[in-house]
Amino acid sequence: MSVRAITPDYKVQARDRVENFHGNQIVYVAWDRHLMFCAPFAYALPPTMTFAELRDQVIPEAFGLHEEFAKINWEKATWLLDNQPFTPDLNQSLQAQGVGHKSVLRFQTPELTGFQGKAV
Amino acid sequence: MSAKKLNLKDKYRLLTRDLDWEYSYVDRKKAFPYEEFEGIKITDWSKWEDPFRLTMDAYWKYQAEKEKKLYAIFDAFAQNNGHLNVTDARYVNAIKIFLTGVSPLEYQAYQGYAHVGRQFGGAGARVACQMQSIDELRHVQTQIHAMSHYNKYFDGFQDWTHMHDRVWYLSVPKSFFDDARSAGPFEFLIAISFSFEYVLTNLLFVPFMSGAAHNGDMATCTFGFSAQSDEARHMTLGLEIIKFLLEQHEDNVPIVQKWIDKWFWRGTRLLSIVAMMMDYMLPNKVMSWKEAWEVYFEEAGGALFKDLARYGIRMPKFVEVTEKEKEHVSHQAWWIFYNYGHAAGFHTWIPSDEELDWLSEKYPDTFDKYYRPRWELAKKMEAEGKRFYSQALPQLCTTCQIPMGFTEMDDPTQIAYRSSDYEGEKYHFCSDGCKHIFDEEPEKYVQSWLPVHQIYQGNCGGASVEEVLRDYYKLNLGADNLDIKGSPDEQRWKEWKGVA
Numbered sequence: 111m112s113v114r115a116i117t118p119d120y121k122v123q124a125r126d127r128v129e130n131f132h133g134n135q136i137v138y139v140a141w142d143r144h145l146m147f148c149a150p151f152a153y154a155l156p157p158t159m160t161f162a163e164l165r166d167q168v169i170p171e172a173f174g175l176h177e178e179f180a181k182i183n184w185e186k187a188t189w190l191l192d193n194q195p196f197t198p199d200l201n202q203s204l205q206a207q208g209v210g211h212k213s214v215l216r217f218q219t220p221e222l223t224g225f226q227g228k229a230v
Numbered sequence: 231m232s233a234k235k236l237n238l239k240d241k242y243r244l245l246t247r248d249l250d251w252e253y254s255y256v257d258r259k260k261a262f263p264y265e266e267f268e269g270i271k272i273t274d275w276s277k278w279e280d281p282f283r284l285t286m287d288a289y290w291k292y293q294a295e296k297e298k299k300l301y302a303i304f305d306a307f308a309q310n311n312g313h314l315n316v317t318d319a320r321y322v323n324a325i326k327i328f329l330t331g332v333s334p335l336e337y338q339a340y341q342g343y344a345h346v347g348r349q350f351g352g353a354g355a356r357v358a359c360q361m362q363s364i365d366e367l368r369h370v371q372t373q374i375h376a377m378s379h380y381n382k383y384f385d386g387f388q389d390w391t392h393m394h395d396r397v398w399y400l401s402v403p404k405s406f407f408d409d410a411r412s413a414g415p416f417e418f419l420i421a422i423s424f425s426f427e428y429v430l431t432n433l434l435f436v437p438f439m440s441g442a443a444h445n446g447d448m449a450t451c452t453f454g455f456s457a458q459s460d461e462a463r464h465m466t467l468g469l470e471i472i473k474f475l476l477e478q479h480e481d482n483v484p485i486v487q488k489w490i491d492k493w494f495w496r497g498t499r500l501l502s503i504v505a506m507m508m509d510y511m512l513p514n515k516v517m518s519w520k521e522a523w524e525v526y527f528e529e530a531g532g533a534l535f536k537d538l539a540r541y542g543i544r545m546p547k548f549v550e551v552t553e554k555e556k557e558h559v560s561h562q563a564w565w566i567f568y569n570y571g572h573a574a575g576f577h578t579w580i581p582s583d584e585e586l587d588w589l590s591e592k593y594p595d596t597f598d599k600y601y602r603p604r605w606e607l608a609k610k611m612e613a614e615g616k617r618f619y620s621q622a623l624p625q626l627c628t629t630c631q632i633p634m635g636f637t638e639m640d641d642p643t644q645i646a647y648r649s650s651d652y653e654g655e656k657y658h659f660c661s662d663g664c665k666h667i668f669d670e671e672p673e674k675y676v677q678s679w680l681p682v683h684q685i686y687q688g689n690c691g692g693a694s695v696e697e698v699l700r701d702y703y704k705l706n707l708g709a710d711n712l713d714i715k716g717s718p719d720e721q722r723w724k725e726w727k728g729v730a
Contacts, residue, residue, distance in 0.1 A: 114269060124676040125676065125678065126676075148566045148569040151622035192656075211656070212658065214649075226607075228603035
């Protein structure tokens with residue numbers, strides 16, 4: 111479907127195109143079943159950032175508030191990239207492994223069940 | 231000259247329908263250029279029944295009387311230090327949301343009705359919109375005056391128009407109205423007059439005004455009563471526009487249905503702020519959000535849609551989702567603000583133990599299972615001196631612009647993710663309803679001014695969140711934001727009340 115506009119051939123540019131982010135791209139990150147964090151976080155990151163940098167430098171700042179964060183065994187954690195199972199390569203850049211502008215990355219730690227075991 | 235006095239009927243005709251004339255040298259289509267592009271077919275404007283039945287001179291006289299009384303009460307409220315009679319300093323935060331989030335919508339409504347009041351070919355519709363436009367302008371003014379007293383004694387009231395245009399969560403109400411006002415005139419009326427004023431308005435006004443009454447806020451309560459007779463006329467316009475469009479041409483039915491689907495869902499998302507106010511912000515509760523939804527939407531709305539069925543109109547799309555959401559939205563919304571209380575222009579807090587028990591009682595199927603644990607965690611961290619605030623910005627829904635905090639309704643510990651691809655870009659949504667709205671009109675929502683993305687694009691000043699809050703939003707950091715515990719609002723309240 112498309113919008114009914116009074117202007118013929120109504121065309122606009124998307125406001126959040128990657129070139130508007132000064133060399134960064136937006137990446138959303140969520141820790142599934144840990145709703146202490148009310149919503150996924152949005153980061154503006156260089157596409158050349160490695161997955162290791164994302165995991166070890168970016169993610170801990172906000173997610174580290176959770177008492178279970180220090181207990182995460184990253185070897186066992188599983189990931190979803192844009193809703194599809196994903197095995198990150200720590201040494202590759204985000205861009206090189208398909209983490210694109212406005213991609214959603216979710217990690218799951220089934221052995222950590224959240225505060226009081228209630229997914230919080 | 232002897233002026234002959236007109237009888238009421240003649241006066242009414244002359245001052246409404248007779249304001250129109252036959253055009254001799256301008257093409258009618260050029261005079262009303264917005265009337266056809268939405269696909270709505272009007273065959274006979276004379277079938278329009280005027281909902282207000284009021285002429286301008288009678289309107290002024292009536293409103294002047296009403297406002298004289300209203301302002302007398304505001305004066306008395308101020309002279310008697312009415313703010314000291316509210317239940318608790320926490321209550322005033324609901325009024326801060328009203329002033330920054332709702333009053334500017336009254337102004338948007340004034341502008342919107344003034345615009346569409348020029349665009350309809352029928353004089354009856356033009357006059358009705360003009361009247362409502364003036365009502366809305368009066369409402370924004372009386373609301374400002376009603377709440378100005380609080381500005382002298384509490385933080386967070388000082389820059390409400392500026393905040394409305396810029397602060398992240400206020401983009402939710404602002405974009406709702408921007409969406410309606412950038413639509414065609416018929417969609418605007420279905421959006422605001424029907425879906426909002428007729429179907430959902432009781433869920434905004436009754437909770438706020440009963441909330442005010444239950445919490446000793448005479449100023450807001452009196453404004454509510456004063457506005458009530460206007461609201462009744464607005465609801466009549468909502469009902470008239472839908473019946474008129476449906477009776478004019480059968481081709482209008484699917485278009486109107488599409489708008490009802492869209493604006494019902496937009497409205498429910500907007501009302502999640504009212505939901506959290508009722509369940510979490512009023513020290514004296516009126517009723518739970520779930521109860522309000524059942525009374526004002528499920529019962530009243532159900533009857534309305536039964537009535538509209540004869541035109542071929544069905545219940546709004548996704549209404550079955552709202553039946554489940556009424557158990558969850560208020561809790562999820564207040565948790566978002568608790569997480570981001572450092573970035574809000576009002577105070578947040580953990581519910582007291584009595585309030586937690588009230589929530590358990592009102593939400594026996596969901597509160598203890600899903601939401602009490604969140605507050606237990608917040609309490610534990612606060613007791614350890616670690617009241618937490620989220621340290622990164624949230625992902626927002628492209629359509630409603632609320633942080634993606636809503637869950638799957640059949641799996642309430644799983645955040646709901648929906649997305650669409652459009653012209654090579656990804657777009658994310660909190661729900662099937664918001665995704666559906668985007669998919670119908672992607673050209674519109676790819677322009678969403680999403681506050682989080684705007685901050686990252688460098689359009690909101692400062693490099694740090696603190697600079698954005700202080701310089702771009704103009705929040706008085708340390709006074710307007712953060713938890714109510716330890717706030718200047720709370721300190722002053724305790725001094726006034728003589729408690730340590």
